[in-house]
Each structure stands twice: as C-alpha cells, then as structure tokens.
Amino acid sequence: MKSLAFYNREGIGDVLLLTNGVTDEDHLIHDSKANVTVILDRTNDQVMGINIHNISNHFTPTGQGHVRLNEEERCLVKNIIKDAGFDIEIEIDQEEKFVVGYVEECIPHEDSDHLNITQTRVSDQEILQIVCGAANITQGQKVLVAKPGAVMPSGAIIWPGELRGVPSRGMICSTRELGLEDIQNDPGIWELPNHFEVGTSLAEVIQSY
Known part of the structure; x- marks a missing residue:
C-alpha cells in the first residue's frame, strides 16, 4: 500500500x-x-x-x-x-503533489453544461485525466495541479474519483483554493505564465512571485 x-x-x-x-x-x-x-x-x-x-x-x-x-x-x-x-x-508517499501541469486536451463533458475533460501532463511520463468545472479552462494552458494524494489547505485530500460518470485523477487549482489570494485573486483556475516547466513544484512557483 x-x-x-x-x-x-x-x-x-x-x-x-x-x-x-x-x-x-x-x-x-x-x-x-x-x-x-x-x-x-x-x-x-x-x-x-x-x-x-x-x-x-x-x-x-x-x-x-x-x-x-x-x-x-x-x-x-x-x-x-x-x-x-x-x-x-x-x-x-513522498511524492510532490502540487505541480505545474500543461493542458494538452480539453473537451466538453457530454453530460454537463459546464464541465470539461482535460488530459493534463504533470511530468514527462505522466498525463492525468482531470475533470474541471472552471470557466477559464482551455487547451494549451500552464496550470497548477493537485495530484491524487494532495492535501489542500482546507484539509481535504484529493483522491481519484468520478464527476458525472467520468474518471478524474486530481484537481486543477485556483489561487483561492490554494490560499494564495495575495498572488492573484481572480475567479477560475490559476493561469500560470508559460515559462514554468511541467512538474515544477508549487513552492518553486511561489518563490518566483
């Protein structure tokens, strides 16, 4: 285990x-x-x-x-x-759980008017299917991903699950969900500058601001 x-x-x-x-x-x-x-x-x-x-x-x-x-x-x-x-x-589990991801694919969920199914790369070897409800999610973005096993500031743990019958492994985060409103306080997911490399840790991202 x-x-x-x-x-x-x-x-x-x-x-x-x-x-x-x-x-x-x-x-x-x-x-x-x-x-x-x-x-x-x-x-x-x-x-x-x-x-x-x-x-x-x-x-x-x-x-x-x-x-x-x-x-x-x-x-x-x-x-x-x-x-x-x-x-x-x-x-x-010692793996870094909050990392920069790249949204390689983003398609509408067939059973929802606001959910999208993404294929989000979090390392050279790993792509996660993540269902996201943010209005500003789109293909080609650099985003901050909470991988399965991530512990949010609220204490909630991100486990693999399903949204409207579609498997989802992880969460694409907003600054508000991460408690980082001092960096940015806009609704929707945190859209990161493109210069961040996939797999960069959240701690490294914060240091650059």
Whole structure:
C-alpha cells in the first residue's frame, strides 16, 4: 500500500495516521495489536489506514497535518507495524503533489453544461485525466495541479474519483483554493505564465512571485 502520513498531537493525540484512501464508513473494521490499529474495508480486505499510537516513543514527526518522513523514520514505521504482528507492506508517499501541469486536451463533458475533460501532463511520463468545472479552462494552458494524494489547505485530500460518470485523477487549482489570494485573486483556475516547466513544484512557483 502507498500511504499519506498525518500527525496532529494537539488535535488528535500522539498518533501517526497513515491513510490509503476513502471508502464507505459502514464498510470499515478495525484490528488492534499493541499500539497499532489497522483499518480495513471488510468488503475486500483492503487496508485503508494504519494508526500508530504513542509514536513519540519512537520519534516525533516534524510538522503538523500532512507530514513527510525521512528514510530512518519510514523504516521505523515499517518495523513498528511488523513488530505489532501485522504482515503489511507499506510505502509512505513522498511524492510532490502540487505541480505545474500543461493542458494538452480539453473537451466538453457530454453530460454537463459546464464541465470539461482535460488530459493534463504533470511530468514527462505522466498525463492525468482531470475533470474541471472552471470557466477559464482551455487547451494549451500552464496550470497548477493537485495530484491524487494532495492535501489542500482546507484539509481535504484529493483522491481519484468520478464527476458525472467520468474518471478524474486530481484537481486543477485556483489561487483561492490554494490560499494564495495575495498572488492573484481572480475567479477560475490559476493561469500560470508559460515559462514554468511541467512538474515544477508549487513552492518553486511561489518563490518566483
């Protein structure tokens, strides 16, 4: 499994949360051993999350909310889960989630008067199909993409899904959704200057303003 890591000691307690997606809460079951709780989807036995309690007995994650773990911390997490008696292989997702994309194709959604289906390149090797409802979306734009697994400033996590029956993997963002109204505060998606290279991180984009 490939998981996102979260830590909020004040809000939740000394628990490292690993999440792997979303499912109907009625389908969830829990299995606890030692200080580890595994959350499963009982319809398919898929691991949806793992909670490691008293994580500071091993290390204290840096930051609050979505956190990135260094190599030593990732190894510790794997060993904690294994030592608790769970035979689960995990991978902590360290990939940059907010990047510059290029809209290679943009066509109207057949079942909507405002949605468009885009093919948006986010790296040399990856193109994401993203359904977008912004009025100013069009082919040939450089945009800011929240890839699957991105954690928005609101706390919402972007997971793959469907809009009006069409698969969508990611979100093309506005500055308002990113909390960057001081850079630009126009409605619609953030139209980036063309000089930004595909795959450039949001942090690098912000530094240029």
